[in-house]
Each structure stands twice: as C-alpha cells, then as structure tokens.
Amino acid sequence: MTAPDRLRAALDAIDAANADDPVRVVVRGRSLPKELAHAELASEWVRALCPDASEELRLAARAHHIRRWEIPRSAHPEGRAGYHRWRRELQTRHAEHVGRILSAHGYPADAIARVQAIVRKQGLGTDFEVQVFEDALCLVFLETQLHELRERLGDEKLADVTRKTVAKMSAAGLARVRELPLAADDLALIERALD
Numbered sequence: 001m002t003a004p005d006r007l008r009a010a011l012d013a014i015d016a017a018n019a020d021d022p023v024r025v026v027v028r029g030r031s032l033p034k035e036l037a038h039a040e041l042a043s044e045w046v047r048a049l050c051p052d053a054s055e056e057l058r059l060a061a062r063a064h065h066i067r068r069w070e071i072p073r074s075a076h077p078e079g080r081a082g083y084h085r086w087r088r089e090l091q092t093r094h095a096e097h098v099g100r101i102l103s104a105h106g107y108p109a110d111a112i113a114r115v116q117a118i119v120r121k122q123g124l125g126t127d128f129e130v131q132v133f134e135d136a137l138c139l140v141f142l143e144t145q146l147h148e149l150r151e152r153l154g155d156e157k158l159a160d161v162t163r164k165t166v167a168k169m170s171a172a173g174l175a176r177v178r179e180l181p182l183a184a185d186d187l188a189l190i191e192r193a194l195d
Contacts, residue, residue, distance in 0.1 A: 001106065007055055010105045014039065014062045014098065021069050027144055028181065035065050038140050045136035049172060050129070056111055057129045060118035061136055063098035065090070095119045124168075135173025138165050142190065143180045150186070162193040 001009070021033035027041065039062045046053050046061040053061075068090060076086040095116035102112045117123065123130045142165065150158050166174060177190055 003055075006105055006107070007058070010059060010102055010107070011062050013101045013105065014059070014066060017066050017097065017101070020067070023069060025144065035068050038065055038144065039063070041140045041143065042133075042136045045139045045176070046132060048176065049135055050132045053132065054114075054129060056114040057118060057133060059098065059102065059115045060133055063094060063101070063115070064119060064133070064137060066094050066097045068094070091120045131170050131173075135169050135176075138169050138173060139176060139180065141165060142177065142186075143182065146186050146189070147183060150189075155189070159189060159193065162189055166190065166193045 015036060018036040018039050019033050021035045023034040024031050025034045025037050027037045030037070032040075042061040042064055043058065046057060050057065071086065071090055071093060073083070073086055076082040076089075098119060099112050099116055102115060107115075118130055118133050121130055121134060124134055125131070142162075146158070146162070149161065153161065166177070169177075174194065177194070178187070180187075182190070
C-alpha cells in the first residue's frame with residue numbers, strides 16, 4: 001500500500017468510527033453525525049492554518065474526538081474538577097482508539113505515538129503542530145457550538161467561555177475567526193472576548 005493509500009484508508013476508518021455518532025448536527029447546510037462533522041471541520045482548519053501539515057497532524061485532527069459520545073459528560077461530577085477529569089479521560093480514550101486504527105493500517109510506532117501526543121495536546125504552547133491542532137479545534141467549537149451554548153448558559157457565562165477559548169489560540173488562529181460563518185451576535189461576543 002502506498003503512503004497516500006494508507007493515509008486515505010486510515011482517515012476512512014476514523015470517519016467510519018465517527019459515523020456511528022447517534023447525535024446529528026447541521027453544519028454548513030449538511031446534516032451529519034456530530035463527531036464526523038467536527039472531524040471534517042477540524043481537518044479543513046488544519047489545512048487552512050498549515051497547508052503543509054504533517055500526516056500525523058492531519059490524522060490527529062480527524063481523530064480528535066473519535067467516538068466521543070461513548071463517555072458522556074454526565075459520567076463525571078459537575079464542576080471544574082469533574083470537567084477536567086472528563087476531558088483527560090476523553091483524550092486518553094481518543095489516543096488509544098486512533099492508535100489501534102493506525103496500527104491496523106501499518107503505521108510505525110513513532111508515527112502512532114506522535115498522533116497520540118497531538119491528540120493529548122502534549123507540548124501545547126511549545127509545539128507548533130499542537131498549537132495548530134488547538135487553533136483548529138477552537139475554530140470548530142466557535143463555529144458549531146457557540147450559539148447553542150448561548151441558549152444554555154446565557155451571555156455572561158458564555159462570555160467567560162469565549163474568553164477562555166480565544167486565550168488558547170495563536171495569533172494565526174485568531175486571524176481566522178472572522179472567516180467563520182457566525183450570526184452577528186455570536187461574532188460580536190467573540191469580538192468582545194478579543195478586546
């Protein structure tokens with residue numbers, strides 16, 4: 001199998017795993033399983049932010065929330081500590097799952113370890129690819145979940161969430177925020193967070 005064929009097969013396997021998501025969302029006019037939609041958008045943003053992205057970064061973007069629905073937020077206690085424990089468990093599970101897929105497709109151990117490190121966000125703040133990954137995920141979040149959260153959390157709490165999101169982004173990622181197809185009030189909220 002050629003390297004491009006192996007990459008395509010691995011991406012297809014990741015997409016097949018995410019296609020099982022029971023939750024559907026409409027993104028850019030298409031109804032898709034939620035994690036499949038988010039994976040496609042993350043991949044798109046990685047390509048936009050880093051046109052020469054490594055194969056490992058491309059795989060990590062596609063698998064960042066692989067089968068996320070299997071560990072619901074309700075499986076952990078409410079509050080900040082419970083939320084962080086849930087996020088760590090998810091990152092570990094996502095890394096394990098993508099590792100199995102990549103191994104089955106003949107990827108070497110060092111490539112698998114690199115994808116898993118990116119999925120776990122190891123080196124955030126010092127590793128360029130991990131920052132591109134984080135920027136892509138933040139852009140997906142802002143595009144697909146900001147408006148829904150506004151209805152659930154209210155403006156004050158959402159403003160705090162938005163500030164924390166943009167604080168994690170690089171200048172290159174922030175420069176792309178205005179390209180998002182957002183409602184005017186959502187964009188205004190982000191603009192306030194950027195000030």
